[in-house]
Amino acid sequence: MKHLFDMLSExxxxxxxxxxxxxxKRRACGKLESGLCGIxxxxxxxxxxxxxxxxxxxxxxxxxxxxxxxxxSFYLVNGSTAGILSAVSAALPQGGHILxxxxxxxxxxxxxxxxxxxxxxxxxxxxxxxxxxxGIQPRQVREALNAEPDIQAVLLVSPTYEGRIxxxxxxxxxxxxxxxxxxxxxxxxxxLGLAHNLHENSCMAGADLVVHSLHKTLPSLTxxxxxxxxxxxxxxxxxxxxxxxxxxxxxxxxxxxxIDNAMDFMERKRQEAFEAFGKNYSEMLAELSACRHLxxxxxxxxxxxxxxxxxxxxxxxxxxxxxYDILLQxxxxxxxxxxxxxxxxxxxxxxxxxxxxxxxxxxxxxxxAADAEMQNGAARGKGETAEKGMFPQPVCKIPLSEAWDMxxxxxxxxxxxxxxxxxxxxxxxxxxxxxxxGEEITQEMCSRLADYVSQGLTVQGVCLRDDKMYIxxxxxxxxxxxxx
Ligand SMILES: Cc1ncc(COP(=O)(O)O)c(C=O)c1O
Numbered sequence: 001m002k003h004l005f006d007m008l009s010e011x012x013x014x015x016x017x018x019x020x021x022x023x024x025k026r027r028a029c030g031k032l033e034s035g036l037c038g039i040x041x042x043x044x045x046x047x048x049x050x051x052x053x054x055x056x057x058x059x060x061x062x063x064x065x066x067x068x069x070x071x072x073s074f075y076l077v078n079g080s081t082a083g084i085l086s087a088v089s090a091a092l093p094q095g096g097h098i099l100x101x102x103x104x105x106x107x108x109x110x111x112x113x114x115x116x117x118x119x120x121x122x123x124x125x126x127x128x129x130x131x132x133x134x135g136i137q138p139r140q141v142r143e144a145l146n147a148e149p150d151i152q153a154v155l156l157v158s159p160t161y162e163g164r165i166x167x168x169x170x171x172x173x174x175x176x177x178x179x180x181x182x183x184x185x186x187x188x189x190x191x192l193g194l195a196h197n198l199h200e201n202s203c204m205a206g207a208d209l210v211v212h213s214l215h216k217t218l219p220s221l222t223x224x225x226x227x228x229x230x231x232x233x234x235x236x237x238x239x240x241x242x243x244x245x246x247x248x249x250x251x252x253x254x255x256x257x258x259i260d261n262a263m264d265f266m267e268r269k270r271q272e273a274f275e276a277f278g279k280n281y282s283e284m285l286a287e288l289s290a291c292r293h294l295x296x297x298x299x300x301x302x303x304x305x306x307x308x309x310x311x312x313x314x315x316x317x318x319x320x321x322x323x324y325d326i327l328l329q330x331x332x333x334x335x336x337x338x339x340x341x342x343x344x345x346x347x348x349x350x351x352x353x354x355x356x357x358x359x360x361x362x363x364x365x366x367x368x369a370a371d372a373e374m375q376n377g378a379a380r381g382k383g384e385t386a387e388k389g390m391f392p393q394p395v396c397k398i399p400l401s402e403a404w405d406m407x408x409x410x411x412x413x414x415x416x417x418x419x420x421x422x423x424x425x426x427x428x429x430x431x432x433x434x435x436x437x438g439e440e441i442t443q444e445m446c447s448r449l450a451d452y453v454s455q456g457l458t459v460q461g462v463c464l465r466d467d468k469m470y471i472x473x474x475x476x477x478x479x480x481x482x483x484x
Contacts, residue, residue, distance in 0.1 A: 001056075001059055001060075001063070002056065003257070003260055003261070003264060004056065004060070004253065004256055004257035004260045004261075005039070005257040005260070005261055007046070007047070007056070008039035008041065008253060008254075008257055009038075009039060011039075011041065011044075011046075011047075012026060012038040012039055018041075018044075020041075020042055020044060021042045021250070022037070022040055022041070022042060024037040024040070025037075026038050026040070026041075036254070039253070039254060039257070040252070040253065040254055041253050042250060042253075047253065050075060050077070050247070050251040050256065051243075051244055051247075051249065051251075057075065057256065060075070060256075060259070060260050060263070061073050061074060061075055063263055063267070064226055064259070064263050065228065067194070067263055067266060067267060068193060068194075068201055068203050068204075068210075068212070068226070068228055069193065069201070069203045069204045070203040070210065070228035070229065070230055071228075071229060071230045071231070072228070072229050072230075072236065073226050073227065073228045073229075074226065074227045074228075074229075074239075074243055075224075075226065075251075075256055075259050076211075076223075076224070076225035076226060076227055076243075076247065077223055077224065077247060077248065077251040077252055077255045077256065078223060078225075078246065078247050078248060079213060079215070079222075079223045079224075079225050080105070080107070080185065080187040080211045080212070080213040080225045081105070081107040082225070082227075082243070082246040082247050083211035083212075083225055083226070083227035084105060084107040084108055084111060084155075084183075084185055084187075084211055085107055085110065085111045085114070085242065085246045086227060086239060086242035086243045086245075086246050086247075087111075087155075087183045087209040087211060087227060087239070088108060088111035088112070088115065088117075088153070088155065088183065089111055089114070089115055089238075089242040089245075089246075090209075090234055090235060090238040090239040090241075090242050091152070091153040091181045091183055091208070091209060091233075091234060092115060092117060092152045092153050093152070094115055094116055095115075095116045095117070095118070096115070096117055096118070096152045096153070097117065097118040097119075097120065097148065097150050097151050097152050098112060098117045098118070098119055098120070098151065098152065098153050098154075098155060099120045099121075099122060099141070099144050099145065099148070099151045099153070099154045099155070100112075100119060100120075100121065100122065100154070100155040100156070101121070101122045101123075101124060101136055101155065101156045101157055102121045102122065102123050102124065102391065102393075102432065102433070103124055103133050103157055103160060103161075103430070103432045104155060104156075104157055104185060104432075105157065105185060105187065105431065106424070106426075106431055106433075108155055108185065109400065109424070109433065109436065112400055112401065113400050113401050113404050114401075115401075116401040117400075117401065118399060119396075119399070119400060119436075120144060120148055120151065121393075122136050122140055122141065122144055122156070123391055123393055124136055124160070124164075124391070125137065126391060127164070129295075129312075130295075130297055130310060130312050130314075130341075130342060131312075131314070131339070131340065131341045131342065132160075132162045132164065132297075132310065132339075132342065133160060133162070133164065133391060133432070134164050135158060135160070135164045135165055135166035135167065135303065136156050136158070136166045136171065137166075137167070138167055138170040138171045138173075138174050141154060141171050141174050141175065142174045145174065145175070145178055149178075151178075151180065152180055153180055153181050153182075153183060154171075154175045154180065154181075154182050154183065155182075155183040155184075155185065156168075156171065156182070156183075156184055156185065157184075157185045157187075157188075158184055158185075158186060158189065158202065159186070159188045159189045159192075159305040159308070160188065160430075161188060161308075161337075161344070161429065161430035162297075162308055162310055162344060162430075163188070163297075163304050163305035163306075163307070163308030163310070164303065164304060164305075165189075165199055165302065165303055165304065165305055168182075168184055168202045168205040168206070168207060169200075169205040169206060172202075172205055172206030172207055173206070176206070179233070180233065181208035181209065181231075181233040181234055182206070182207045182208055182209075183207065183208065183209040183210075183211075184202035184207040184209070184210045184211070185211050186201060186202050186210050186211060186212055187211055187212065187213040187216060187225070188213065188216050188217060188305070188308075189201060189202075189212065189217065189305065190212035190213060190214045190216060190217050190218050190225075190226070191217045191218055191274070191306075191307075191348075191349065192305075194266055194270045194274060195270050195271050195273075195274030195275065196271070196274075197274055197275060197278045197301065197306075198274060198301070198306065199301055199302060199305070203228050203230055206230075207230065208229065208230055208231050208233050208234050209227065209228070209229055209230075209234060209239075210227070210228040210230075211225065211226070211227050211228075212225055212226045212227075212228070213225045214226060214258075214259055214262050217307060217346075217348050217349075218262045218266070218348065218349070218350075219261075219262055219265065219348070219349065219350040220258045220259060220261070220262040221254070221255055221258040223252075223255055224255050224256075224258050224259045224262070226259070227239075227243070273349045274349060276349075277306065277307070277347075277348070277349045277351075278306060280347075280351070280353070280356050281299060281306055281307065281347055281356075282299065283356070284309075284347075284356045284359065284360050285298065285299060287360050287364070288360060288363055288364070290364065290367075291363060291364065291367040292367060292368075292370075292371060293315065293316040293317075293367050293370040293371065294311050294312065294313065294316060294323075294363055294366065294367045294370070295311070295312040295314070296309065296310065296311055296312075296363075297309075297310035297312070306347075307346055307347040307348055308344060308346060309344065309345040309346070309347060309359070310342050310343075310344055311323065311342055311343045311344075311345070311363060312341060312342045313341055313342060313343070314341050314342075316367075316370045317370055318366075318370065319338075319340065319341070319455055319456075320338040320339045320340055320341055320342050320343050320457075321338045321455060321456045321457065323338065323343045323366065324337075324338035324343050326362075326366055327343065327345075327362055327366075330362075331358065331361075331362040331365075333345070333358060333359060333362055336429070337429040337430065338457070339427070339457070340452070340455060340457065345359060391432075392434060392442075392444070392445055392448065394421075394434075394435055394436070394439035394440055394441070394442070394445065395439065395440045396436070396438055396439050396440075397420055397438055397439065397440055398420060398437075398438035398474070398476075399438055400436055400437055400438055402438065403420065403421075403422070403436075403437035403438030403474060404437040404438075406422065406437075406474050406475070406476060407474070407475040408422030408423065408472040408473060408474055408475060409422070409472065409473060409475050410463065410470045410471070410472055411470060411471060411472070411473040412468060412469070412470055413446050413449060413450060413462070413468075413469040413470065413471060414446065416441040416445075416446050416471060416473060417441055417442055417443040417445075417446055418440070418441070419440075419441050419473040419474065420437075420438055420439065420440055420441065420473060420474040420476070421435040421436065421437050421438065421439050421440075421441055421471065421472070421473060421474070422437055422471075422472035422473050422474045422475075423435075423437060423461045423471065423472040424436060424437065424460070424461050425449065425459065425460065425461030425462060425471055426459070426460050426461060427452060427457055427458065427459055427460075428458045428459070428460045429458075431460070434448070434449070434459075435461070435471075437474075438474070441471075441473065449462055449469065449471070450469060453469060
């Protein structure tokens, strides 16, 4: 089978003049280089059409399906975001009832809003020793489905942003006992199932719809992703309709060529590439086990994904943001994100030896400096933030699809308790909502938000002005709604 990158280069060198879009006409312009625009085309002869694939793109999608053990796969050029919007829209009717994990990506909430869905939440347990959200348990799904038998689809994230893996095989059984579909946002697990040392992917485990962001954990360009569908619980005509709606009508051939390239690389090299990745990653973790203060979450094939290096600072005298800043400023290492009590650094199959070595040296160095600080007593207070217990579970008073369309006003944080949220409020990254529009704001939530802001964490939905914090609340008769 031909490869898209080769076809694009052949087209560039063919002598054919482009009387078609894009407007750069395959010629350099300002800082837009000819290397890039030379292979940037639209749907011209021989290149098929993503919205009605019959040639090369159909073949490539079938190849991707084969690699992941899916019945059918779709190329996504608008990221997993488009896949989640399409999957949720196709799996439930307008106004339907979805059970979804609270740590779903914002696109899941957007789908619920657009499709007027009633939302029930599954709250992931907290892995307290690291302060991260753990995988969803099959028991939780069973209980939720027993409690609300009109639920029409279940949506989970696995692996999570931090790499926690849920027992999808067991969960799929529970969900299918009800005859309803399971959607797995496996955006962070595009590598799963590709080699023996990796956990199976959710297509193999029985999920009906699975989304993979290739750009997150495989060598592929930003925005590239896949949506897979299995079984007969999903109307595939409807799924295609929503993909047409949510994906651009001008899909980038450079992005599609990147998907092809990643799939081809995986097909040819996956076993050796992931064995080398597993070895390098394990060796780094072994060296880091010498740390006396920083703690590293171990890689466990079944529970914790490879490559998501979680470095806990609890009890070190540092906050997650401190460690992040030291890594970036002193060592010139850019982590993926800082949370209150940990830093997340990502490794993939395409890291260099230098990448492992520099992170190992940096963390060992920071750990021994923490040693000295702890001895002279400078470590108190930080990295040991007050125990906040479970992830907050605010009460929904008005459904998202209604609340997000209502009038809002900016309200001083201290005046928020008792009011209803008018906007999403979340820590970013990873963007798990602390408040969804229509949910009641408590005093505890306000203190939590103030605490996050004072630690320098990015809290989306909280506006800072003149040293005061505001959030948007609904302008309805709040007290009536609350029944107080
Ligand atoms: C769990 C999860 N799902 C979906 C997405 C969306 O993926 P994309 O950026 O490919 O649209 C993200 C992005 O960060 C994510 O973390």
